[in-house]
Amino acid sequence: MRLKKVFVVLLCISFVLSLVVGCTSSETADKEGQKQEGESVSKQTDQEEEAKEDEDVPPYLNKEGFPIVKEPITLRFMVRQTPVQPPHEEIFVWQEYEKMTGVKIEWINVPDTDLAEKRNLAIASGDLPDAFIRCNFPDLDVLRYGEQGIFIELNDLIDKYAPNLKACMEKYPEVKKGLPEYNGKIYATPVLFDSEAIQMGTRLFIRRTWVDKLGLSMPTTTDELYNVLKAFKEGDPNGNGQADEIPWTSSDLTAIEGVLKGAWGLQNRGSKHPYVDMNEETNELRFIYTTDEMKELWQYLNKLYVEGLLDQEIFTMDHPKLIAKGEQNLVGAFCFVNSQAIGATHEKEYEGIPEALEGPHGHKIWAGKGPVLSSKGSFQITSACKYPEVAIRWIDYFYSEEGATFFYMGVEGVTYKRNPDGTLEYTIPELESMPEGTSFDQIVGKYTPYMGGGNPQITMTHYFKGGETHPIPLKAAQNVAPYAPKEIWAGFNFTIEEAERLNELQSDIHSYINTMRAEFISGKTSFDQWDEYVQQIEKMGLKEYMEIYQKGYERYKSN
CATH class of the missing domain: 3.40.190.10 (Periplasmic binding protein-like II)
Incomplete structure (x- = not known):
C-alpha cells in the first residue's frame, strides 16, 4: 500500500515537472521566435533603407570605389x-x-x-x-x-x-x-x-655654430635669448673682425613678434586668431593688442632694436633680403616656416630653439600652432x-x-x-x-x-615633402609642439552683416596697430603714450569689434 502511495506521488511530481519544462520550452521557443522575427524585421528595414539609398543614387554614379561613373x-x-x-x-x-x-x-x-x-x-x-x-x-x-x-x-x-x-x-x-x-x-x-611640421607655423632658428663658438647654450627663456643675441653682436662670431653681425632678423616684424607672443601668454588659442584670445583668469575673450602683456612684449623688442640686437632694417625686410643677408654670413637668428629661407650656404648651421621660450611671468606657450581646419x-x-x-x-x-x-x-x-x-x-x-x-x-x-x-x-607629415618637413625645420617644430595651447580655435563663423562690419573695423584697427607697432619698437613713440594708443583703438570701435567676435565665438562653441 505504502509503495502504491509513493508511486502516485512520484507520478504527480513527474507530471508537474513535465508541465514546467513544457511551459519553459514554449516560452523559450516563443522568445526565440520573437527574436528571430525582430532580427528579420530589423534586417528587412536595413535592406529597405539601403535599397532606398541605392534608388536615390543617380544612374550614372557608382556610390563607392572606382571608377566614380559608369560612363565617362x-x-x-x-x-x-x-x-x-x-x-x-x-x-x-x-x-x-x-x-x-x-x-x-x-x-x-x-x-x-x-x-x-x-x-x-x-x-x-x-x-x-x-x-x-x-x-x-x-x-x-x-x-x-x-x-x-x-x-x-x-x-x-x-x-x-x-x-x-x-x-x-x-x-x-x-x-x-x-x-x-x-x-x-x-x-x-x-x-x-x-601635421606638426605645418601646424607649428613660423619657427625661431638660431645659429648653433655661433652659439658653440662663443661658449653659450641655446636659449630657453627670453632673458637667455637676449644674452645670446648680445653675444652675437659683441663677440664677432663670423670672424671677420668687423661688428657687422645681425643678431636677429626675419622677413617681417610680425614673425618675430609671433614667436614671442606665447612667452607673454598671448595668442593662447593658436595662430588663427592673432588679435583675440582668451583671458584665462576671467574666461572671457581678450583683445591682445591693448593688454599690458603686449606692451611688455613691445618694450622687449624696443630694447633689442635700440641695442642693435634686432635688424635695423626689420621694418622694410622681405624674403629676398633675408636670403641675401644669410648668404653674406651676417645672421645669428631668424624666423621663418623653414630653414631654407636663410640661403643654402649656412642653412645647416642653424637649429630651432630646443623648447618654447619662457617669459618674465612664467608663461611658456608656443602660440604659433594653427588649427587642423586651415x-x-x-x-x-x-x-x-x-x-x-x-x-x-x-x-x-x-x-x-x-x-x-x-x-x-x-x-x-x-x-x-x-x-x-x-x-x-x-x-x-x-x-x-x-x-x-x-x-x-x-x-x-x-x-x-x-x-x-x-x-x-588633408595633409600629413609623412607624405608632405615641402620645406617644413626637411630635417632642421621638422625638428624645430617637434621641439616646440609640446608647448602648444591645449585648445586651438579654427576660424569663427559670422553672418554676412557681421562679417562685413567686422572687416571694416579690422581694416582700420589693424592698420593702426601696424603703424604703432613700428612707432613703439623703433622708439619714435614713447611708451608713455601707451594709454593714448589704447584709447584710440577703443574710439575706433573696439567694443563693437569684440561684440561681433563674441557672437562668432558662441556659435563656434555651440557647433
Missing part, C-alpha cells in the same frame, strides 16, 4: 596655377586620376596674378565652371555666394557621398565646429593640416554643375590618407617608393640631375598638383 563624364574646373606649375591637364596625377575615375576635367587654368579678376568675372558673368578649386575665395565670399545659390549647399552630398571628409569632421572637432557657416550650411570643402573655402561646386554627386565623390578621395598620398606623391613604383623604414621618397628621374636653373618645385610640379598650397585635402 566631363566637368569644368577653374583652378589656380602657380608659376612653377604647367597647365593642370599636363600634371601626371590628374592624368592618372582621370583613368581611375572616368571623369575628365576641362581645366580653366588661371595664373596667381589674375586669380581675383578671373574668378570674380566668372561669378559676375554667370559663366560658371562646375567647380572652383584652389581659387582662394575669402570666407565672406564663400558665404555670400552660398546664400545667393551660386555655390550649392554640400551638407547632404557630404553625408551621402563623401565618407572620407565626413570621417575627418568626426575625427577633428574643430573641423566639425568651424566648417559649417552660421546657418549650419557647408558651401565648400576645406584645407586640412594634421581654410574652409578650397573647393566649391556651383549651380552650373549637372553632376554634383560626381564632383563631391571626385574631391572626397583626397580626404583619405590613400588619396592624399596619391595627391602629393603620385603613383608608388612610378613617382615614389616606400623605404624600409616606412618613409616615402620621390623617384622622379629629373630630381637626380636637376638642370641648372630648375627648382625642386618645378620638377615635382609636373607630376603632383600640390604646389602653391590651398589644396582641398
